[in-house]
Amino acid sequence: MTAADTITRLRGLVEASLAGTLSSESSRIPSPLREAMEYSLMAGGKRVRPVLLLSAGLAVGGGEDDLLPFACAVEYIHTYSLIHDDLPAMDDDDFRRGKPTSHKVFGEGTAILAGDALLTDAFRVMAQSHLAQSNPGRAVRAIAELAQAAGGGGMVGGQQMDLSATPGSSTAAEVDEIELRKTAALLASCARMGGILGGGSPAQVDALGEYGTRLGLLFQVTDDILDETGTFEEMGKGIAKDRARGKWTYPVAHGMPAAIERASELERSALAAVSTFGTEADPLRELVRMVRNRRK
């Protein structure tokens, strides 16, 4: 099985497991909250974060069944952040991946609650997992990693910086800090969580965290490059549009040639971070290629 096949297999496991975690609690969740949670959680996407957590865990010898609830939890967190980011008081987006956003379908109140429920239930899924009983020390360390990366000092803080930013007055360093917090912090924590849950050494967990940060920054810079273009060829149009909208991204802050050079540098440094791992880290290497070469 190639590394790409492994990624596909892991993605399938995540889809099935997400559906399972939701349905096990669904009888307790009132309508239309349940439907709103399911609408966003099961809307597809590449499941980069849970697949990353699983790949990192497998790289240090972890078991898939132990890892899966935590993989679902990071997707719950990612999904909640999208629902809240799309709200009128935030980015005010009507569509995401071609589908109407949560608040357009269910109304603003239910969209806020669906985000709140997914965020809270992410911690429920982890704390009620099998591993939380068999190895609570590892479980609680993974929970701490995720909460730190997602909270006020991490992802939510990045969202606040984005909300407060005025393109004309932000420095390039501030833009980098926002990207680090909004995307890279969560991806780094996914990689570290996999390492912790799989029983990796402290050095391995740190290497995975470094890998995850690089992958996260690569993800964000390629996202910015591809945003509204679909391919590198059309990127000139994208940057012009982003500038016009006042959207502040790495290519806008530093210029497109610097953004492309940065993507190449991040690809190299992500791979270097896991160079001491053997073939068991091949899915992690494949993830770098996939993020680098993806199309919108």
Add this chain to the structure above:
Amino acid sequence: MTAADTITRLRGLVEASLAGTLSSESSRIPSPLREAMEYSLMAGGKRVRPVLLLSAGLAVGGGEDDLLPFACAVEYIHTYSLIHDDLPAMDDDDFRRGKPTSHKVFGEGTAILAGDALLTDAFRVMAQSHLAQSNPGRAVRAIAELAQAAGGGGMVGGQQMDLSATPGSSTAAEVDEIELRKTAALLASCARMGGILGGGSPAQVDALGEYGTRLGLLFQVTDDILDETGTFEEMGKGIAKDRARGKWTYPVAHGMPAAIERASELERSALAAVSTFGTEADPLRELVRMVRNRRK
């Protein structure tokens, strides 16, 4: 020291500890998110939930230092729920305890993020606590309790039912279910968490949970009775106002005499649930009296 003095002392510990948990992370939290979190978290209030958790933990022989981070976490959760409940898409309240609500001061976007950050950081505070290292099994069980009570199947679900409810068509049973989920579920989990963290037996934890549910329902029914009146004497005015506003509470659903009888019954059953405990549960008994006799 009387039980009332103990409650006052515990409340002081909570205030100091809340300020400490916030300031330890504050250098990482950008403005104005930090200020918004602090504005709502340090706005006073009676700290019923954290004091309940501490009192339950002390009743089974737990140590205050072990319990305090978890006590802070439940206040973080309570505070986030108030910020989001006050939003224009929810209850649309301009004032809380005489102060402008978060979104009136900081804007809707930052208010949503402040709630998100407090909710996430509640789990950070618990998972990074000293007890999470020394006894991760207890810590992870307490985290599971709180997440279950606060999530889509608990408090957020109750909020959705409240949002969806149309006074004319809700049954009395539905109103009871909303009150159980919105308030009693979280208070019951505070009591159970204290029991778990303090090392109580399964029977003790269940007794504390039963006590907490009763206290939570008592809290809600007295709140409904006192809402907008301030004293029992003026309750006639309150219920008339609630009916006019279409607000659906226990007194509106069942009538005021039934509500008062229910408060007395809940007071008795809360005390009965902890009747097997000795004097170490006196703060829990004092809490019942305080909730029953409080003024708005």
